[in-house]
Amino acid sequence: MTSAPAQRSTAGPWIVAGLAAAAHLVVGFFYAVSGLAIPLYALVPLWIFWVALAFYLLKLAIRRSWWTPIIPVIAAAVLVLTATVGDAFLGWTA
Secondary structure, eight states: OOOOOOOOOOHHHHHHHHHHHHHHHHHHHHHHHGGGTSOHHHHHHHHHHHHHHHHHHHHHHHTTOTTTTHHHHHHHHHHHHHHHHHHHHHOOOO
């Protein structure tokens, strides 16, 4: 008597990816309004980076990866680091 292999639930990675996408959109709002403190020459590459991360998040979601939550964390860290370094060394003001 052979038993059928256990069915794995595929809903988990999709739910996590959906929450990560929502978090990435929230971070995207801060990318959009950061033009108040970050000059355009630095802001445009940041926007391109955010979009590239969104596509990578989609790729991870399609693969049903559990690593999707790291994408908004990376996006937020890069934005905060850029603003902090820009203010400290380049004189950007808020």
